[in-house]
Amino acid sequence: xxxxxxVKPVEKTGAKTIEKPVAKPQEKQESIDTTRxxxxxxxxxxxxxxxxxxVMPAVSGKMLAKAKRPLLIVGxxxxxxxxxxxxxxxxxxxxQIAAVGNAYKSLGDKGLDVHYMNMHALATYLxxxxxxxxxxxxxxxLAVFFGITYYYMSQAISALKNFSNIKVISIDKYYHPNADMxxxxxxxxxxxxxxxxxxxxxxxxx
Amino acid sequence: MIVKKGSFVIEGLENVQINIGKVGADEEQIAEGxxxxxxxxxxxxxxxxxxxxxxxxxxxxxxxxxxxxYGKCDLTGNKEGACGIDLEGQSARQALMTSVMGSACHxxxxxxxxxxxxxxxxxxxxxxxxxxxxxAPLTETIMGIQPQTIGDFLPVLDxxxxxxxxxxxxxxxxxxxxARDFESKALHAGMLDLLGMEVADIIQISCLxxxxxxxxxxxxxxxMGILDPKKPVVICVGHNIAAPAYILDYMDGNGLFDKIExxxxxxxxxxxxxxxxxxxxxxxxxxxxxxxxSGIPDVLVTDEQCxxxxxxxxxxxxxxxxxxxNEKITYGLPDRSNDSVDAIIDDLVSGKQAGVLLLDFExxxxxxxxxxxxxxxxxxAKGITALPDExxxxxxxxxxxxxxxxxxxxxxxxxxxxxxxxxxxxxxxxFEILHDKCVGCGRxxxxxxxxxxxxxxxxxxAQRVIREEKGKVRIGRGQIGDPEIREEGRNLxxxxxxxxxxxxxxxxxxxxxxxxxxxxEEMIQRSYIIISSGCxxxxxxxxxxKEGKTLYERYPGRFIKGNLLNTGSCVSNAxxxxxxxxxxxxxxxxxxxxxxxxxxxxxLNRVGAxxxxxxxxxxxxxxxxxxxxxxxxxxxxxxxxTKYRRAFIGKPYRKEDWNVMDGxxxxxxxxxxxxxxxxxxxxTKDEVMPLLAKLCFxxxxxxxxxxxKLTHYIELCEKYLKKMPDDWHVYVRSEADLPVAKRxxxxxxLEEKGWKIDWEKKKITEGPLRKVDVSFxxxxxxxxxxxxxx
Numbered sequence: 001x002x003x004x005x006x007v008k009p010v011e012k013t014g015a016k017t018i019e020k021p022v023a024k025p026q027e028k029q030e031s032i033d034t035t036r037x038x039x040x041x042x043x044x045x046x047x048x049x050x051x052x053x054x055v056m057p058a059v060s061g062k063m064l065a066k067a068k069r070p071l072l073i074v075g076x077x078x079x080x081x082x083x084x085x086x087x088x089x090x091x092x093x094x095x096q097i098a099a100v101g102n103a104y105k106s107l108g109d110k111g112l113d114v115h116y117m118n119m120h121a122l123a124t125y126l127x128x129x130x131x132x133x134x135x136x137x138x139x140x141x142l143a144v145f146f147g148i149t150y151y152y153m154s155q156a157i158s159a160l161k162n163f164s165n166i167k168v169i170s171i172d173k174y175y176h177p178n179a180d181m182x183x184x185x186x187x188x189x190x191x192x193x194x195x196x197x198x199x200x201x202x203x204x205x206x
Numbered sequence: 207m208i209v210k211k212g213s214f215v216i217e218g219l220e221n222v223q224i225n226i227g228k229v230g231a232d233e234e235q236i237a238e239g240x241x242x243x244x245x246x247x248x249x250x251x252x253x254x255x256x257x258x259x260x261x262x263x264x265x266x267x268x269x270x271x272x273x274x275x276y277g278k279c280d281l282t283g284n285k286e287g288a289c290g291i292d293l294e295g296q297s298a299r300q301a302l303m304t305s306v307m308g309s310a311c312h313x314x315x316x317x318x319x320x321x322x323x324x325x326x327x328x329x330x331x332x333x334x335x336x337x338x339x340x341x342a343p344l345t346e347t348i349m350g351i352q353p354q355t356i357g358d359f360l361p362v363l364d365x366x367x368x369x370x371x372x373x374x375x376x377x378x379x380x381x382x383x384x385a386r387d388f389e390s391k392a393l394h395a396g397m398l399d400l401l402g403m404e405v406a407d408i409i410q411i412s413c414l415x416x417x418x419x420x421x422x423x424x425x426x427x428x429x430m431g432i433l434d435p436k437k438p439v440v441i442c443v444g445h446n447i448a449a450p451a452y453i454l455d456y457m458d459g460n461g462l463f464d465k466i467e468x469x470x471x472x473x474x475x476x477x478x479x480x481x482x483x484x485x486x487x488x489x490x491x492x493x494x495x496x497x498x499x500s501g502i503p504d505v506l507v508t509d510e511q512c513x514x515x516x517x518x519x520x521x522x523x524x525x526x527x528x529x530x531x532n533e534k535i536t537y538g539l540p541d542r543s544n545d546s547v548d549a550i551i552d553d554l555v556s557g558k559q560a561g562v563l564l565l566d567f568e569x570x571x572x573x574x575x576x577x578x579x580x581x582x583x584x585x586x587a588k589g590i591t592a593l594p595d596e597x598x599x600x601x602x603x604x605x606x607x608x609x610x611x612x613x614x615x616x617x618x619x620x621x622x623x624x625x626x627x628x629x630x631x632x633x634x635x636x637f638e639i640l641h642d643k644c645v646g647c648g649r650x651x652x653x654x655x656x657x658x659x660x661x662x663x664x665x666x667x668a669q670r671v672i673r674e675e676k677g678k679v680r681i682g683r684g685q686i687g688d689p690e691i692r693e694e695g696r697n698l699x700x701x702x703x704x705x706x707x708x709x710x711x712x713x714x715x716x717x718x719x720x721x722x723x724x725x726x727e728e729m730i731q732r733s734y735i736i737i738s739s740g741c742x743x744x745x746x747x748x749x750x751x752k753e754g755k756t757l758y759e760r761y762p763g764r765f766i767k768g769n770l771l772n773t774g775s776c777v778s779n780a781x782x783x784x785x786x787x788x789x790x791x792x793x794x795x796x797x798x799x800x801x802x803x804x805x806x807x808x809x810l811n812r813v814g815a816x817x818x819x820x821x822x823x824x825x826x827x828x829x830x831x832x833x834x835x836x837x838x839x840x841x842x843x844x845x846x847x848t849k850y851r852r853a854f855i856g857k858p859y860r861k862e863d864w865n866v867m868d869g870x871x872x873x874x875x876x877x878x879x880x881x882x883x884x885x886x887x888x889x890t891k892d893e894v895m896p897l898l899a900k901l902c903f904x905x906x907x908x909x910x911x912x913x914x915k916l917t918h919y920i921e922l923c924e925k926y927l928k929k930m931p932d933d934w935h936v937y938v939r940s941e942a943d944l945p946v947a948k949r950x951x952x953x954x955x956l957e958e959k960g961w962k963i964d965w966e967k968k969k970i971t972e973g974p975l976r977k978v979d980v981s982f983x984x985x986x987x988x989x990x991x992x993x994x995x996x
Contacts, residue, residue, distance in 0.1 A: 043614050043653070048269030050282045076890045101889030105928040116927055118897065120848065120887045124263045124855045132859060149716065150619055152889055155265040155848030162266060162284055162293050 031056060034183035034194045041150055041174035041185050047158060052170065052182035057194040060144070060171050060181060061201025064095065067142035067167075069133070071126075075119065075148030076101035082188075083147055086195040088112065093202045098122055098134060100148060119148065123156040127164040139166075146172040146195070154178055171198055239801025242350025243365055246372050246394050249836070252803040253390035255986045256810075256835065259863045260854035260884040262389050264297035267849055271296045274379040289379050298388030299377050301832075301852040305395035306374050308829025311511055312777055313366045313402030314534065315446055318510075320359055320405065322448050322567075323413045329357025333412045336419025337687040340791055343784035343798065344404040348397065350800030356412060359405045366398045366405075373398075389852075396832030397802070403830075404780035410447055411684050416480040416774070419687035421764040423772075426479040428487040428747050429675035433467040435502045438582025440468045440574055443494060443517065444509035445776060447477035449531035452571030453507065454482040466578050471497065472512040473740055473775035479681045480774055487679060489748070490713035490741035492646045495520065496665050500672075501591030504582040505574055506561075510534045511776070512712070512824065516648075518561055524590050527554040527577060528561030531570055539563040547573045555581050592659070593666045602663050603629040605656050612660050615653035617846070618643055618716065622650060622660060629667055637667030643718040679747035680758040682739070682774020685781040688792055690765035694735070695793030699812050701911015703767040704918050705902030706735045708782045708839075709742040711819030711827040716845045719745040721891045722820055726757055726770070728895055732918050733767040734902075739779050742820070743772040779830050783837055786813045802836075803987055810838025810881070811866065811984040814902035814915070817841040818894070822850075831885060840881045840901045842894060847887040854884035858933065866905060869983030872991035877905045877984065878936050878975055892926040900931070905984040909942035912978075917945040935959055939978045941970045 038054035040046055064070055072095045074087045084106050091097050091112035099107050100119035107114045115134040125131040131139045143166055145153060150172075157178045160168050170182035173191040183194055241248045269282040271291065279287030286292045291299070323331070332355055335341050342353050349362055373391050376382040382391065410416055417423045433439055442450040450470065457463055469486035470478045471494050478485035488497055491512045497503065498520050506521050510532040514520070518537045521528045530539050542550045542562040547569055553559045554577060564570050594602055606626035613619055620643055625636035641664055650660035665672070697703035707729055715721055722745045730736050738746055747756045761770040765785070773781045790796040790808040798805060809815070817834050819827050822843045828850050831841040835854060843850070857863060858879035865874050880903035888894040899919040907915060916937055923931040935956055938944060944952045949968070957963045961973025985991065 041614055042619070043611075047267070048282055049280050050269065076892075100893075102892035102927060105892070105926070108927075108929050116929060116932065118886065118893065119889060120263070120265075120853055121855050121883070123265070124261075124853075125857065125859075127263075128857065130860075131857075149845050149889055151617075152716075152845035152848055152887070155267070155851075158267070158269075159263060159265045162269065162282060163264065 031058060031197065032190055032193050034186060034190070037184035037186075038175050038182070039185070040177050042154070045151070045154055045177060047177050050161075051177035052175070052179040054175070054184050055181045057171070057183070057197030058201055060169050060183075061198040063142065063167070063169055063181070064144050064198065065202050065204075069138060069140045070095055070142040070144060071098055071134075071140040072096065073098045073100055073119070073122065073143060073145035073148065074103045074107070075153065076103060077149065078103045078147035079106045082192050086192065086199060087147065089199045090202065093199070095202070096134060103147070119152065119156050123159045126160055126166055142167045142169065144169045144171055146170065148172070150174050171195060237350030237800030238797035239350070239799060239804060241802055242800030244348065244394070244802060246369060246376070246391055249394065249397075249802055250387070250390045252806060252987070253393050253836070254386070256393070256854070256884065257386055257389055260856050262298065262301070262385065263853045263855045264294060265848050265851055265853070266293060266297050267851055269293065276379075291383055294385045295383055295388065297851050298385035298392070299382070301850075302373065302388045302392040302395065303377050304825045304850065305392040305399070305829045305832045306370055306377070308824065308826035309366075309395045309399035309402060310370055311826050312399055312406060312829070313363060313370065315510060315777065316402045316406030316409070317363050317367070318446060318532065319448060320356065320363060320409055323356055323409050324360075327356065327413050329355060329360070331356045331413055333358075333408055334418060335408055335411055335685050337689055338419065338685060339688055340788055340798070342404055342408055343787035343791070344400050344780055346798045347787050347800070347802050347805050348401050352799070356409045359409060362401065362405055366402050369398055370395065392832055393836040396829050396834070397836045398833075399826075399829035400780050400783050400833040400837070403777040404784065406777040407684065407774065407780055410477065414447065414451060414481055416477070417681060417683050419685045419690075420683050421690070421762070421771075423681040423683050423763070424483050425678040425758060426483065426485070426487055426681050428489060428677045428679045428744055430488060430493055430497060430500075431673045431675040432486055433469060433488075433502060436586065437465065437467045438504045438578035439502050440466060440505045440507065440578045441471055441488065441497065441503040442468070442474045442478060442507040442509070443471045444513050444532070444535075445473040445477075445511040446509035446532060447474065447481055449507060449509055449567055449570045450474055450478050451481050452567045453574045454478065454485060456571040457575050458482065458484070460575070462575050466575055473777075474509060476682050476740070476743070476775040479679075483681060487744055490744055492644070492713040494646060495648050495661065496646045498524070498526065499592035499662055499665060501585070501593070504585050505529065505578045507531060507570070507574055508535055511826070522560040524592060525557060525585060527581065529570065529574060530561060530563045531565065531567075533565065536563050537561065541565070543569070547576065551577050551580060555584065593662050594659075599663065599666050602658050605658055607656060609655060611653045611655060612650035615649045617645055617647060617649070617714065620644060622664070625667070626663075634667045634670070637664055638671045640664055641668035641671060642720060645714055675748065677748040677750065678756045678758055679744055680763050680770070680772050682743070682772050682778055683763060684774060684778065686765045686771070686785045686788065688788065691785070691788045691792045694766050695789045697767065698789055698814060699793060699906060701814060701904065701907035701915055704732065704734050704899070704915050705814040705816060706737060706785070707898055708815065708817045709736060709738040709746065709820070710740055710779055710782065710817055710830065711742055711822040712824055713741045713745060713821045714823035714844070714846050715821040717890070719748055722746055723749040723757065725818075725820070725891050725895060728922075729898065730757070730761055730768055730770055735765060735767055735769055735771070737771045737773060737782050737785070739773045739782060740776045746770070776826060782817075783834055783839065786815050786837060786839060789813050804990060806836060806838040807985050807987045807990065808838075810986065812904050812906040813838075814904050814907075815839050816881070816898055816901045818843075818898060819847070820844040820894070822847055835884045840883055841885045842897060842901065843885070843887050845887055845889050853886050855886050856882045856884070858882055858936070866984045866986055867988060867991050869985045869991050870981065872988065872993040875976060875982070875984070878903065880904050880937070895926055896922040896931065903937055906982065908980055909940065909978050912937065912939070912943040913945050916943060920945070920948070930955075935961075936975065938970070939974045939976055941968060942978065
């Protein structure tokens, strides 16, 4: 978090607080800072004393790469072409995808290991250690997600936070307090760049 | 003469006085089932059967408990708090309290009406709901009695009120501790809610001349653009018809409908049109703040439920007097019930008082039109409105710093800043789109750091579409009559009508009101029976096809496939649930009185009815849904429904959860997951349509019915999710269950899944979970099996 000294002072509002660092030293431009603005995107979405640790993309990427049985969950906000391309890229590395909401209609024809699932039901099943997963091979040890209606996903993962042992990482555009780890609130270009860094970790490890 | 209650003296026997209190139970009043007037644990076994299959899923909004002074306690990770309750228990307790709150709301509404109507019409006023022998299905099934007069509902509400007190007591710290029993109690509260609603609607139908099972009620106008703002405008807000009825009577009696515009917001609007078809509907609660801020209303009349807490504050800014007419919502206003109408009008017109509490209906009836006639011209001359003019509008949108704070505070996360940017460049289209998606809560106003009145800006920018907002709603019909059930019941139970979809609840839609129209249009074209009520019924009528017709104008209102019904206001939801009881009684001959478990078991296994509350926001909607769940009716809510914090989601992969008994011999049969869930959410309309189709499957479907349901499930998945459903084969019991048009193709797919197909005979020889058995009597209740009865 030493990078904070290179960032413009935080102002009250969302967009201003997620501006890119100014006068950033050349050697530190490789990684973008996704730990800024780690406050619930919906102002009132404050669950309690335990909230997600704000992390850099490399951390999320490494967690995803090292997980034995990860699941990527994407939802109805995946249809944007930039976002979709990143979901496909992660899927191409072999990570299984749960397409919740109406995400399947953009992902179904991409040659991925992708399954339609209702998010509320998925959260329920992920809490059940006896569930055999979307492919019958067992439950998951890590759930990673992005591109889902914010408040809907926040509620769904509150079940996982409180009633399961599965690690939950948000690599979404928004800070999700109910995850174990999350990016802060990001502008779209930063969000896309962060996803690219996650993908870079996957391909590096894979 | 029949005297039911009171004292009388027989001529010649003057020394003898005969007092009649309650008439003893006659044949019709004898309960037929084991649980008349069920106490809070009488139906626990049934609840456990439901909860075993559809385990509660908790999605807490808060990981804390702060109900008592031990706390706040951190329950994160399902820890226990100081009193010993864990997060699961606390979440279930919240489900109970939410359900009780909603149930109390409807029941108190019913109590208010019952006391008033008995005072006006007497206890012996006959119940008249239309062509039905089963006049009060929920009352019969829960209470074990068949009410004949409105006075017969007095013990019904006594019972509900007593039960609700017991239930809320269980929520106190140091009382109930098990999540499972909190849920059983929440289900009890939900059932009581259905009962309270039934009482409320039956008595108003019976006494106030509301439509009685009328499939051809006239159309009412709806929309923010329907009123003539040049005339004095009276807007009634809430749910209780008692006060608005007097206003309508006064206007009718004095020929004022041409001189004054009168309309309702939220369910009061439905009941006003049911009472007098000259009345109009502005829309759901989402329109409330927007319409007030337009400055068009000259008088606001509030009763109860879904009235904004800031209505007086908002109205006061625009010099719109508020007449509060119900004890439950009084806003600190002075009670002027004993003052003269003229004196009150003087104080309101002069601005000496911003509003009054007025509990005398006669005075309300006279005062409101007179007040509107007096204050209307004054307000209109001043052109009072909260909306900015063109110049102000330009300055306001230019002030936006695009900080996104409004988006972060918006329940729908709307891209308001983008619309501001477009407006600066003269493009109002993004704001016009936002207007439909906006729920009109006004949180954006508070969040703006540069004090832009965001909601006013949205409304100002959307004036073009608001002016064109003119739809039609078929006026609420009340119950479904017995003859309609006789005609359609068989199709429903066998599955040849693919299902009944009940569109109910409020306007907190995830992506605007148009979604509801789109979903209804798709499903009605597929011959589902669509029943609607409340705000959902309003929003269905807000859109038109290319020929300028609303769905209500395109589809008739009979209870048969491919029809669109509006039962009426929120409390008429009871009739939707009660329809399933009527099917069990009229079609299947099941005994109803005091027989909840058997009826609910029948509904769960045989009646393909599903509730959808796409924009549910209130505790009342939760209670309605929970009551339906106890009756065996699955409910789907929109994504905001996860904030109710509890759902009932089935696990199809747990085969043991899907065992039912065959009522003929008690043998256990492993069936397909039908219905798969009892309460669940969906993220988008694309997702919800196949889900609705799927939740209409029932174990009792015959092959023709199953093939029809499967057709729609597969087609809706392919159309909206671009895929075959993963589990379609689970619902196939034989080749006869397959849609005829796709039979060959589906047989090939089944073969790929490892099923054995006799291609010569085009028959499935191996693979299905079970065979079709037309005599199968699925039940989850052991005592209902013939062996057990012996």
